[in-house]
Amino acid sequence: MSAPIEIADGVYCVGVKDWNVRNFHGYTTARGTSYNSYLLLDEKTVLVDTVKSGFAGELLENVSAVVAPSKIDLVISNHAEPDHSGSLPAVMAAAPRAAVVATARGKDALERYYAGAWRFNVVKTGDEVETGKRTLRFIATPMLHWPDSMFTYSPDDRLLFSMDAFGQHLAASGYFERDAAPGVVMDEAKKYYANILMHLGGQVAKALRELEGLAVETIAPAHGLVWRERAGEIIEMYRGWAEGKRAAKVLVVYDTMWGSTGAMAQAIADGAARSGVDVRLIALAVNDLTDIATEVLDAGAVAVGSPTLNNRMMPNVAAFLTYVGGLKPRGKIGAAFGSHGWRGGGAKEVDEALENTSIERVREPLTCVYAPDAGVLDSCRALGASLAEGALSRSAE
Numbered sequence: 062m063s064a065p066i067e068i069a070d071g072v073y074c075v076g077v078k079d080w081n082v083r084n085f086h087g088y089t090t091a092r093g094t095s096y097n098s099y100l101l102l103d104e105k106t107v108l109v110d111t112v113k114s115g116f117a118g119e120l121l122e123n124v125s126a127v128v129a130p131s132k133i134d135l136v137i138s139n140h141a142e143p144d145h146s147g148s149l150p151a152v153m154a155a156a157p158r159a160a161v162v163a164t165a166r167g168k169d170a171l172e173r174y175y176a177g178a179w180r181f182n183v184v185k186t187g188d189e190v191e192t193g194k195r196t197l198r199f200i201a202t203p204m205l206h207w208p209d210s211m212f213t214y215s216p217d218d219r220l221l222f223s224m225d226a227f228g229q230h231l232a233a234s235g236y237f238e239r240d241a242a243p244g245v246v247m248d249e250a251k252k253y254y255a256n257i258l259m260h261l262g263g264q265v266a267k268a269l270r271e272l273e274g275l276a277v278e279t280i281a282p283a284h285g286l287v288w289r290e291r292a293g294e295i296i297e298m299y300r301g302w303a304e305g306k307r308a309a310k311v312l313v314v315y316d317t318m319w320g321s322t323g324a325m326a327q328a329i330a331d332g333a334a335r336s337g338v339d340v341r342l343i344a345l346a347v348n349d350l351t352d353i354a355t356e357v358l359d360a361g362a363v364a365v366g367s368p369t370l371n372n373r374m375m376p377n378v379a380a381f382l383t384y385v386g387g388l389k390p391r392g393k394i395g396a397a398f399g400s401h402g403w404r405g406g407g408a409k410e411v412d413e414a415l416e417n418t419s420i421e422r423v424r425e426p427l428t429c430v431y432a433p434d435a436g437v438l439d440s441c442r443a444l445g446a447s448l449a450e451g452a453l454s455r456s457a458e
Contacts, residue, residue, distance in 0.1 A: 093232030104193025114147030141170035167209035229285030315366035321400035332445025361452025369407035
């Protein structure tokens with residue numbers, strides 16, 4: 062059980078930690094995660110979000126350590142996804158006088174999920190609720206990352222309950238960003254953004270504009286650690302990611318069958334490295350899609366290679382391109398490459414898939430028959446140099 066901790070005067074984190082979850086609908090969570098719920102004590106008692114259904118008992122125990130659940134007046138649902146709303150039926154049973162605060166889309170989703178005969182207070186951007194000494198303000202953030210999503214802001218505490226924004230899939234013994242090992246919390250925040258929010262840059266930018274002019278000293282997300290000392294820093298990181306800022310970085314992502322496409326990948330990486338850019342050589346057979354997508358987030362250029370299997374690209378390559386295509390990376394250049402035997406097709410299919418990811422292709426697919434000779438490897442090194450030049454140019458934009 063996670064003991065409640067006070068994160069601001071009269072505001073407690075009463076959520077739970079899921080130490081051993083390793084897959085979150087396709088997102089690999091090597092460090093586990095948490096489902097954060099927050100309890101505000103005032104003239105009205107307010108619970109901000111619940112937790113995944115299997116942890117309802119632990120949530121109610123945590124609440125009970127602070128106040129009897131029956132005294133809860135309001136349950137704010139910033140987001141209806143079941144990892145945050147799954148315990149809502151149990152909470153409402155324990156708090157029969159409570160009303161649920163949600164957007165109109167949130168109310169619809171919760172009613173469809175749980176068919177609960179609950180009282181709702183439907184809110185939109187700018188609406189406020191008085192709880193006593195506090196005034197809670199609501200900011201609708203549609204498609205961040207569901208249509209129902211919203212922020213709840215407490216001006217008196219300078220505290221933003223940010224739902225999935227600014228989160229990390231991270232279970233830690235502490236509660237604040239300072240409680241994680243140096244670099245871990247920012248690494249996990251970047252991974253979270255890349256795999257969940259990369260394709261929603263426009264909506265992220267809009268949400269950040271809604272925060273302009275607000276004093277935000279503490280950010281309490283729905284997953285991971287609370288931002289206090291680095292709240293301003295993570296907001297600026299989100300701003301850069303939403304704008305599509307890129308580093309002078311080249312990724313060479315590939316699968317290989319008998320080593321020929323792998324040799325081409327190595328030559329492309331070598332050619333790029335000679336320009337002094339950051340180069341990552343990533344074999345799909347031994348790397349995780351979640352981690353690769355994180356590298357894609359701020360890369361300026363991406364080369365993708367595949368041999369040909371049954372006239373098609375390799376399944377690992379297809380999975381990568383499908384996954385990244387859904388994330389819609391912005392402002393990147395790239396190229397396809399690969400070896401084939403008596404009949405090609407793999408690299409051509411990669412090229413077509415790259416077009417669907419919005420990556421700007423700089424040339425026709427670079428291919429060879431069977432093993433690459435010296436001339437092909439020279440062409441690979443030249444391609445790497447070209448990608449490096451493009452990545453350097455785009456990083457300066």
